[in-house]
Amino acid sequence: MLKYLYTTLSAASIALALGGAASAQDSAEPIIIPTHNWSSQVVMAYVIGGMFESIGDKVEYVPADSQAVYEAIRNGDVTISHEVWQSTFGASFYNAMAQGGVIDAGNHEAMTLEELGVPHYVVEQNLCPGLPAWEALKDCAAVFATADSDGKGRILEGPQSWHGDLMPDRVAALGLDDKYVVKFAGSADAIWAELESAKKEGRGIITFNWTPNFTDADGFDFIKFPAYSDGCRKADGGDGSCGSPIGWLKKAANYKFPKTHPKAYTIFSKISFSTAQIGQMAALVDIDKMSHEDAAKKWLADNQDVWMTWTK
């Protein structure tokens, strides 16, 4: 029962906040923004923090695990989360939301794709003819074999906590399971390390990845699986033989945020970064090797026309 109470309560509080936003003053208590371990998220944290500071609010940054952070938002220890990826964090986000305390603060403009794919050179050098169409995989398992895959092709999936058995189910549903094994990596870092090593060797590799991401710069081709339709996944009652949908990138906040910082919340709900903008933020750090704070300052200075419309 309590769950529903909280959900209604949070909905009511949004309405309240939107109604009273014009007059109410933001609290002087700092807004707590989490930082996770990837560049675009950290730069965006400082960018959003910079926007809040521009209207005179105090901001504090706290490192947190990207999965566990939703429990912290729920309890009010962290105020917002500005990069909620559908496929990787959807489960954690909805878990916390169901227990009450977390509200959905809208989507970014950026659309995301979280899917299996290969580095661009695999397609370019025709290591597996026919890619990125998924049918091509049937004939080149050997290209993707590794030491522990027993001659089969190895598909490197993200940690199991991200979306459970989605990929093993899909591989089985498509009849690829006698030629491919799915290996769960333990963290994103493990995937990047394998990708980097494969790139140096020029060998074939299939990994889970997403866009926008820093790997976009080197070129990464997502495999075209049968189109996604509602209910096609095994968890939703389908047979699982479909690819990933074009996904959303959400913003989440603690349910008190609209009340404690009505102005900041209004800005936060308006914030909507595009794929290109997120790419810029990541590139300032990953390619130009700037520090995250400096990258955020530069981005804010270069893109005043973008964010000033939100803070007005």
Next chain:
Amino acid sequence: MRSPLLRSGPLQVALLVVVFLVLCAAIPANENSYLWRLPHLLSGLPEEINKFVKYMMFEWWPIDIYDPDIEEYEASPLIKEVTRAFSTAILFCIDLLREVFVGGVKTIAAVVGWDFARAHPDLVWPALPWTIVAAGAALLGYALKGGWLAAMAAFATLYISIFGQWEPAMETLSLVLIAAPISFTLGLFLGIAAFKSRAVEAALTPLLNVAQTMPHFSYLVPVMVMFGVGDHAGAIATIIFATPPMVRLTILGLKKVPLEVVEAAMMSGCNTQQLMFKVMIPAARRDILIGVNQMIMQCLALAVIASFIGAKGLGFNLLLALNQLRIGQALELGVCIVLIAVTLDKLSLAWANKKTDYFADQSFAMRHKFGLIFGAIFVGGIVLAWIGTFVFGDGINYFYMIPHNKGITTESFWQSGVDWMVENWYQGLQGFNRWLIVSVLVPMKTAFLAMPVAATFVLTMGIGFIVGGLRSMVTVGLFLLFIALTDWWDRALITAYMATFAVIVSVIIGFSIGALCAHNESASKVALLLCDTFQTFPSFVYLIPVIMLFGVTDTSVLIAVIVYATIPATRYTIEGLRSVPPALQDLGLMSGTNWYQRFASIELPLALPHIMLGINQTVIFALFMVIIGAMIGTDDLGQYILKALSDKNGIGNGLMLGLCVAFMGLAVDHLIQTWARKQRAKLGIA
């Protein structure tokens, strides 16, 4: 009466192995047979634990709290308010210390309120110029021990500053400087309480055992739910992790204080307080100081993990660097952590060993020599920082603070080293990798999974009986029973396979290194220093190059585990062999033994109980690292522990899985401790 034949150890073991193998062969793999796998009677428990914790934290005994920000009364549960008040207190201390080092506004805001702080934006606590902290650290080193320690402290602070890691390093240091004294005090007093009362000791021992063997990932979520996210949560996780060795070594030290010393103190009319603090603790100093060393090492070892729940500083920056695969930067950060650990350790050791000269008749200037010098340093540092504002034009005052990542860096050197390694070694290592996986690891894993539960119990309980009789048999059996009744027995078997493999290799390597180094004093010192370094150097840094070479495979995980688990095997071998009395060595020499005979018949048997304790630690370290190996990618308990960070029943699952790992460790721990105790009694050494 048992026949004498059956009383011989090796025969009993051989018989046990035969029974075990027969059982393995006889029991078919049938999911419905209780001989093959026990029913999952405990599968509902995680959810119950979860419900209970949530109820206690979020529903039990609500009190109305006025929240001025939303101008409403809110019902908040009592426990949450209590734990959050505790968090606030710890956070205040950390922030206070942190702002002394790097400046800030939070301490002021905590006193005068955020509204006042916002209204007066110039009210900011200024950072202490880094030159003052560096010179102060060197002075402290000199005052406590002399030139060497001063040089070391100066080197550590200079390195940190010049490499542009001052801010994160001071953030980590401020957390450690709060967590370590709390751990020390808590550990000392719990140790004293346990020494004084058997009941306390009996209650404390299982708690300590679990706290020391439970993987830290499994209590991150509970700590976060109870205390929130932030430096305070990081500090609390650190305290949980770092206190047990302090308690243990305090108890050990106090127990070893000779009765004569206590009697002498009583005769001189000591009261209870004086007896404890003026006599017994100083007498037990050696063991307590080992406890302090271990505690400081553990504090810094948790620097990276603590950043999962909000600790700022080196650990978080390290994870960030690794995610960008900037191994060079991560390495520099890792070195900072090691430098802080070693410097703090040596400083605290020197402080504890410093003798007060009660009879010196000194002038004011002599007595306050160091205070006066520090005063001069303080003024000098500020003047230097002031001069710096004129010297440096680009908005950065290098005499005041070298901003994060604006110092020199050796990143490109390490980066090209890693690139070179991958380019030149990858192909060559693939053959080895494939051989290891196909011919060793996969068969071993399959063998572990093919063990019927009945056979596993017979084997482990049988060993328990041989080592420690009925009592050990039941203890070990109960530990295993808990795991067998959860949903995760198969996963525990995979964890066991990886830990077993790693322990075997680590013990071989560690024992060999230890035995080779023990005969030479300086070699031993170097080896022990390396042990300290690798214990605090974050394993995450070498995980990435290892993955690049060996892929997301069990090989990578095991390499990481072996690097870490070899530390205690080496350390205890050296300590054990070096503690063999020289008189016995001489005796052997006089009896005309050659070096091998001396080693095999005198040193080894005498050192073996201590070495076995090292193997015990090796097992625990290996289990720990196998769980962290989940960050690479495993399909054992660790994968689920990591998954618990986002589970709906995260608290319950995390704790239960953690207990499974802890109980595996404790079963081994029990067997080895019992064996070592008996062996010691047999050899007549304490």
